[in-house]
Structure formats: C-alpha cells, structure tokens
Amino acid sequence: MIDLETTLAIALLVSLTFYVLMAGADFGAGIWHLLAHGPSRRDQHHLIGEAIGPIWEANHVWLILIVTILFTAFPTAYAQISVTLHIPLTLLVIGIVLRGSAYAFRHYDIRHDELHVRWDQLFALASLISPFLLGIIIGAITAGSFPISPESFFEGYLSNWLQPFPLAMGLLALVFFAYLAAVYLILETQDSSLQEIFRKRAITAAICAGLLGEIVFFLGQEGASYLWGDMTNSLWGGLIIFGTVVFTVASVRFLFTRHYWWARTCAILQVILTIWAWGLAQFPYLVPPYLTIYSASSPAITLQFMVIALIVGACLLFPSLYYLFRIFKEDSILGLKHAPKKPADT
Amino acid sequence: MAMSLGFHIIFAMVSMAMPLLMVIAEWQWLKTGQEVYLTVAKRWAKGAAIFFAVGAVSGTVLSFQLGLLWPAFMAWAGPIIGLAFSIEGFAFFTEAIFLGIYLYGWQKVSPNAHLAAGMVVAVSGIISGVVVVMANGWMNTPRGFTLVDGIPSNIDPIAALLNPSGLLQAPHMILAAFAAVGFAVAGIHAFLLLRHPDHPFHQTAFTIAAAVGCISALLQPLSGDFLAKRVAEFQPMKLAVFEGQVHTQKGAPFRLGGIWNSDKEMFDYVLEIPYALSLMLHLDPQGEVQGFKDFPKEHWPPIGLVRTAFQIMVFIGISMMFLALWATCLVFMKKNIFQSKAFLKAMVFATPLGFLATECGWVATEVGRQPWIVVGYVKTAEAVTPMPGLNIPLVFFAGLYTFLAFIVVWLMLRHVAATPGQFEMNPRTNLTALT
Numbered sequence: 001m002i003d004l005e006t007t008l009a010i011a012l013l014v015s016l017t018f019y020v021l022m023a024g025a026d027f028g029a030g031i032w033h034l035l036a037h038g039p040s041r042r043d044q045h046h047l048i049g050e051a052i053g054p055i056w057e058a059n060h061v062w063l064i065l066i067v068t069i070l071f072t073a074f075p076t077a078y079a080q081i082s083v084t085l086h087i088p089l090t091l092l093v094i095g096i097v098l099r100g101s102a103y104a105f106r107h108y109d110i111r112h113d114e115l116h117v118r119w120d121q122l123f124a125l126a127s128l129i130s131p132f133l134l135g136i137i138i139g140a141i142t143a144g145s146f147p148i149s150p151e152s153f154f155e156g157y158l159s160n161w162l163q164p165f166p167l168a169m170g171l172l173a174l175v176f177f178a179y180l181a182a183v184y185l186i187l188e189t190q191d192s193s194l195q196e197i198f199r200k201r202a203i204t205a206a207i208c209a210g211l212l213g214e215i216v217f218f219l220g221q222e223g224a225s226y227l228w229g230d231m232t233n234s235l236w237g238g239l240i241i242f243g244t245v246v247f248t249v250a251s252v253r254f255l256f257t258r259h260y261w262w263a264r265t266c267a268i269l270q271v272i273l274t275i276w277a278w279g280l281a282q283f284p285y286l287v288p289p290y291l292t293i294y295s296a297s298s299p300a301i302t303l304q305f306m307v308i309a310l311i312v313g314a315c316l317l318f319p320s321l322y323y324l325f326r327i328f329k330e331d332s333i334l335g336l337k338h339a340p341k342k343p344a345d346t
Numbered sequence: 347m348a349m350s351l352g353f354h355i356i357f358a359m360v361s362m363a364m365p366l367l368m369v370i371a372e373w374q375w376l377k378t379g380q381e382v383y384l385t386v387a388k389r390w391a392k393g394a395a396i397f398f399a400v401g402a403v404s405g406t407v408l409s410f411q412l413g414l415l416w417p418a419f420m421a422w423a424g425p426i427i428g429l430a431f432s433i434e435g436f437a438f439f440t441e442a443i444f445l446g447i448y449l450y451g452w453q454k455v456s457p458n459a460h461l462a463a464g465m466v467v468a469v470s471g472i473i474s475g476v477v478v479v480m481a482n483g484w485m486n487t488p489r490g491f492t493l494v495d496g497i498p499s500n501i502d503p504i505a506a507l508l509n510p511s512g513l514l515q516a517p518h519m520i521l522a523a524f525a526a527v528g529f530a531v532a533g534i535h536a537f538l539l540l541r542h543p544d545h546p547f548h549q550t551a552f553t554i555a556a557a558v559g560c561i562s563a564l565l566q567p568l569s570g571d572f573l574a575k576r577v578a579e580f581q582p583m584k585l586a587v588f589e590g591q592v593h594t595q596k597g598a599p600f601r602l603g604g605i606w607n608s609d610k611e612m613f614d615y616v617l618e619i620p621y622a623l624s625l626m627l628h629l630d631p632q633g634e635v636q637g638f639k640d641f642p643k644e645h646w647p648p649i650g651l652v653r654t655a656f657q658i659m660v661f662i663g664i665s666m667m668f669l670a671l672w673a674t675c676l677v678f679m680k681k682n683i684f685q686s687k688a689f690l691k692a693m694v695f696a697t698p699l700g701f702l703a704t705e706c707g708w709v710a711t712e713v714g715r716q717p718w719i720v721v722g723y724v725k726t727a728e729a730v731t732p733m734p735g736l737n738i739p740l741v742f743f744a745g746l747y748t749f750l751a752f753i754v755v756w757l758m759l760r761h762v763a764a765t766p767g768q769f770e771m772n773p774r775t776n777l778t779a780l781t
Contacts (some may be wrong), residue, residue: 101399
C-alpha cells in the first residue's frame with residue numbers, strides 16, 4: 001500500500017506531466033509564433049492561434065493545481081521554495097500574466113488593427129521567457145541545498161538559480177516545449193506546405209533537445225549531485241537514458257518518413273519518461289537534502305482530505321477534459337485526414 | 347498582495363456573474379427562438395472573454411504571490427485551509443474547460459449542450475468564489491485547530507472551511523457580484539439606449555442585466571444585516587469600528603458620516619439615529635453594543651479608513667436598493683421602462699457603483715482585520731517574506747496592473763462603441779464576423 005505522502009507526490013508528478021504535455025506545447029506554439037517567417041507567416045500565426053484558442057486556459061490550470069497541492073500537502077517546502085526562488089518565480093508570474101493577457105487582448109478584441117501585431121509580439125516574447133524560467137526553477141529545486149540562513153542577498157536569493165545546471169535546464173525546457181509544439185502543430189493542419197515547415201522545425205528541435213539533454217545530464221553530475229549519482233550508476237538509470245535516446249531517434253525517423261502520428265507518440269513518451277525518471281531520482285526529496293515528502297508534509301488528516309478531494313476532483317476533471325478535447329481536437333488527436341474544415345474568419 | 351487581490355476581485359466578480367447573464371439570454375433564445383437573444387448572448391460572451399482570461403492569469407499570480415509574500419503564513423495555514431484552495435483549483439479547472447467549449451463551441455456542439463456548458467461555467471464560477479471567500483473568512487474567524495506550543499494541532503480542515511464568517515461572507519460576496527455586474531452591464535446598455543432609443547438589442551440586454559442586478563440589490567441589504575450580526579457576535583471590535591461605536595453603550599444609535607479624530611479618539615461631525623444600531627443587532631432598542639475602546643489599542647485597525655470604506659459600501663448598497671425599488675415600481679405600474687429617461691440616466695450613473703461598493707467592503711473587512719493576518723494568532727508583519735527590496739516587485743506589479751486595467755477598459759470602450767454601427771438588426775450576417 002502506498003502511503004499518503006507518496007500518493008500526493010505522485011499526484012504532483014501527474015499534474016506536472018500534464019502541464020508539460022499541454023501547457024508546454026502552448027508555450028512552444030508561442031515560440032514558433034515568434035520565429036515564424038517566410039511567405040506563409042500569416043498562415044502559421046493563424047494556425048497557432050486556432051490551435052491553442054479553446055484549450056489554453058484549461059491547460060494552464062494544471063499549474064494552479066500543482067501550486068495548491070504543494071501548498072496544502074507540503075507547506076514547508078512551498079514556503080522554502082517561494083523564499084529562495086522569489087526572483088525567478090516572480091518573473092515567471094509576470095511572464096504568465098503578460099502572455100495570457102496579450103493573447104486575450106489580441107483574440108477577443110472586437111476590432112482589428114495594427115495594435116494586434118504588438119500584442120502578438122508580447123505574447124510570443126512572454127512565451128519565450130516563461131518556459132526558460134520554469135526550467136530554471138525546476139533545475140534549482142533539483143539541485144537543492146537551499147541556504148538556511150543566508151549571509152548575503154546574493155547567497156540567499158540569486159546563487160541557487162544562477163548556476164550552469166538550472167540555466168541549462170531552462171534552455172532544455174524551452175527547446176523541449178518548442179519540439180512538442182512543432183510535432184503537435186503538424187497534425188493540427190491539413191495544409192501540406194505548413195506541415196512541411198513544422199516538420200523541419202520539429203526535426204531541428206528534436207536534435208537540439210537531444211544534445212541539450214546530454215549537456216544537462218553532464219552538468220547534473222556536478223550541479224545536482226544528490227540525485228544524479230543514482231541515475232548514472234544504476235541499471236534502471238541506464239535503461240531510462242537508453243529509452244529517451246531511443247524515443248528521440250525514433251521520433252526523428254518517423255518525422256523523416258512523415259509518419260506524424262507516430263512521431264508525436266514518441267515525443268510524448270519521451271517527455272513522460274524524462275519527467276518520471278526525474279521524479280524517481282528525486283524521490284523522496286522535495287528539496288534535497290533537507291526536505292523530503294515526509295519531513296515537509298502536512299498532518300495526516302489534511303493529507304487524507306486532500307487525497308479525497310483529488311480523487312473526487314479527478315472524477316470530474318478527466319471526463320470534462322475528454323469532452324473538451326473530443327470537441328476541438330478529435331481530428332488532430334486521431335490523426336484523421338478529414339476534408340479541411342472551413343476556417344473561421346478572424 | 348492587497349493590490350493583486352483588489353485587481354483580481356473585479357475580474358472574479360465578472361467571471362462569476364457574466365455566465366449567468368449569458369445563460370439567461372441563451373436560454374431565452376432557445377425558448378422563444380428570437381434571434382435578438384442569441385445576439386445578446388454572443389456579444390456578452392465576446393466581451394466577457396477578456397475578463398475571463400485576465401481573471402485566470404491574475405488568479406494564477408495570486409496562487410504564487412501568497413507564497414512569495416507570506417511564506418511563513420502559508421506554511422502555517424496550508425495544512426488547515428489549503429483544502430479550500432484545492433477545491434477552488436478543481437472548480438477553476440471545470441470553469442476553464444467549459445468556458446473553452448462555450449466560447450469556441452457555438453458551431454461544434456448542439457444548442458442544448460452549449461447552454462449546459464454555460465451553466466457549468468456559471469456554477470463552477472460561483473463554487474470557486476464561495477470557497478475562496480470561506481478561506482478568507484477563516485482568517486477572520488479561525489476554526490478547526492488548537493494551538494499546542496505555538497504549533498497548530500488537532501487540525502480539522504472541514505471545520506476550518508465551515509467557519510462562521512465564511513458561511514455568511516460567501517452569499518454576501520455572490521450577491522455583490524451579481525448586483526455589481528448586473529448594474530454595470532445594465533448601465534452600459536442604458537447609456538446606449540439613451541443614444542439609440544428603441545433599439546431592440548439594447549432593450550433586451552438591459553432587461554436581463556437589470557433584472558439580475560435589481561433582484562440581487564434587493565437581497566443584498568438582508569444578507570449584509572445577517573453578516574453584521576455575525577460580526578457583532580464573533581468580532582465585536584471590528585463591528586464597533588464599522589459602526590463608529592467608540593464606547594460600550596446601551597441603546598446605541600446608528601451613526602452616519604463622521605471623521606475619525608485620532609487625537610481626541612472620537613468621531614467629529616456624526617449624524618446619529620437614536621437606538622437604531624442596538625435595534626438592528628439585537629432587535630432590542632436597549633441592547634448593549636461594545637465599543638472598540640474596550641479592546642487594547644495595539645489591536646485596533648486603522649479606524650478612519652475602515653469606517654469610511656464601510657460607510658461608502660453601505661451608502662452605495664442602499665442607493666442601489668432604491669434604484670432596484672424604482673425599477674420594480676416602474677414594472678408594477680406597467681410603464682415602459684425605456685420611456686423613463688430619468689431612470690435610464692440613474693442607471694448609467696450607477697454603472698461603476700457596485701464594483702466600488704465591493705472594493706470598499708473588501709477594504710473594510712480586510713483592513714478591519716489588521717494588525718492580524720489570522721485573527722488572534724498571527725500578525726501580518728510576522729508573516730511577510732524575509733526577502734529585502736520588496737518595494738521593487740510591488741511597484742512593478744502596481745504598474746503592470748494599472749496597465750492591464752487601462753487596456754481592459756479601453757477594449758471595453760471599443761466594444762461598446764462598436765455596437766450600434768455593426769449591429770443593425772441583422773444578427774445572422776454579423777454573427778459570423780464575431781466568432
């Protein structure tokens with residue numbers, strides 16, 4: 001029987017996985033929005049706007065869920081993280097606000113004029129900054145060793161995240177999200193020229209992600225020594241590394257042969273494997289080496305109610321999500337080649 | 347923090363009340379088949395979408411800011427009241443999912459399914475509002491734990507959630523949202539009706555919004571009265587500050603106006619209605635009302651500010667109630683409401699009042715809690731983050747929110763201004779341009 005703390009830690013990891021798979025691709029789409037060029041620039045923008053429109057708000061609620069689980073079940077860790085990583089968290093929050101607002105201002109406005117270009121730029125820029133910060137934050141938490149009584153401002157609030165490892169994690173998150181988004185976007189359109197554009201981008205991003213992954217892995221031996229020793233020296237660690245490499249190679253191969261549905265499946269599996277490997281390596285630490293899911297947890301009664309609330313919540317959430325995606329994403333998820341639907345005029 | 351909340355509260359209110367208005371309009375359309383109702387629902391949805399999105403992101407900010415600014419408070423309170431935020435998280439999730447369906451699904455799902463999605467948005471919006479307000483009520487009347495050596499023990503999250511303040515604050519807040527949003531929307535359409543009389547689009551929109559706003563405004567003083575009695579019972583000092591009751595007194599009068607004089611420790615220029623306060627709180631003109639001087643001075647909130655905010659809220663609430671009564675009279679006398687220019691003008695004037703009253707009520711209840719963050723247990727100053735240079739992010743967020751508020755207002759003005767030109771009464775052709 002799994003204990004309450006582990007159950008809630010798993011819930012955290014599940015939420016994080018969904019957040020990366022859904023909102024991560026949202027951010028990635030924003031990055032491609034920024035990088036869109038060439039004669040089909042407008043079409044690319046249009047495709048991105050259409051693809052994320054109905055689902056972006058729901059995608060980002062995963063983050064709120066992560067924060068509330070952390071805050072209720074592991075309050076000490078939540079407090080420690082928000083003190084030490086105050087600066088990147090604040091910047092992340094600003095990025096999220098600007099991104100969402102800019103998107104809303106652009107797409108729900110009643111008239112259309114030049115100002116929309118500015119909103120688009122703000123949206124794209126914020127899409128670039130937020131995942132980078134998110135990666136930094138996760139990297140800094142992985143590295144751990146938060147100062148208990150810092151002696152200087154630098155030691156207390158900067159030194160933990162201005163390190164090679166968290167910064168590399170930031171870049172990795174950025175590239176990973178872009179990769180996911182490109183692979184998703186191929187299946188969002190019926191237009192073969194757009195598909196070709198995003199196919200090339202997906203291949204580039206996949207290769208970059210693979211290389212960066214190696215760099216992060218290398219830096220992690222220094223920067224996150226508490227956790228990564230296990231990973232490099234054990235059998236399961238070796239299997240996981242092998243697995244991610246296999247999925248990357250397979251995904252690139254399927255992209256070359258234009259088996260987009262399979263390419264996307266491999267990309268998703270690769271992401272899931274990476275996140276869960278990280279979670280497994282992290283276990284039972286929240287912020288190594290002091291805070292584990294046991295030392296930072298709330299009293300048992302709170303955890304019990306929390307688990308009940310999560311179960312009830314999940315029973316409502318997953319059917320609703322299924323309904324949402326069935327309405328808007330049925331074609332692209334199944335990879336069906338219907339006649340293109342008439343695009344709505346914006 | 348206060349600023350983020352003050353900003354978020356407006357968007358949360360719109361997200362709570364607008365779905366109801368949209369659902370009513372859409373339901374009328376399904377019932378009567380008149381296109382004008384559908385036009386109204388679609389227009390409202392388009393306008394409200396901006397509020398939903400900004401509300402969603404400012405809500406995300408809040409969930410982070412709680413920790414960024416009050417880490418010690420959150421570590422302390424998390425086990426007790428965190429459950430409320432988890433429920434809120436799921437309610438918010440449901441709201442976001444069905445909002446996506448509502449805004450983008452006009453052509454993709456059947457009309458009934460669409461209407462149902464709107465209802466889910468409305469209900470989950472209200473639930474998340476209720477839960478958050480109950481969590482806030484807990485800060486005023488903490489329950490569900492006992493302190494053992496300074497550490498909260500014997501935690502009961504359900505008792506914490508069902509605290510006495512929260513249970514009555516929640517309906518007060520919901521009614522406030524419905525009244526404020528109803529009046530605001532009705533006010534905008536009243537303004538346009540004065541410019542374009544007999545425009546069926548605005549007449550329909552005005553009727554729905556005003557009906558919701560007026561019914562809530564009539565119920566609100568009742569809910570306020572219940573709440574005041576509860577505050578008198580559990581937080582007598584706060585009530586004394588609200589009502590300007592300096593000394594304990596039998597047969598206390600109800601005081602209007604007044605400026606706090608901190609040197610003399612009394613109010614200047616007060617208008618008194620004899621025995622009214624005792625009568626209100628205890629249903630007995632001789633009932634005793636405690637004054638705040640009975641309590642140690644270091645536990646007083648900023649008296650002038652709290653009292654003024656409370657007074658403004660009550661004054662606006664009563665004005666809105668009279669406006670609602672006026673509307674009721676017009677309806678009962680079977681007059682055409684749109685013929686009364688004076689009434690429409692009054693409604694235009696009332697557009698921002700509900701929001702103003704809510705902000706004042708919020709200031710009254712939150713500042714009235716100071717110097718405590720959890721009344722009787724943790725002081726605000728003890729809970730703040732140790733990080734130095736906090737002014738920088740605070741000033742930055744102030745600037746950011748001012749900017750966003752400015753943009754939202756400007757977009758809404760465009761929205762309103764676009765109405766008559768694009769809305770000749772041929773909604774079918776125009777609707778495609780909207781979606």
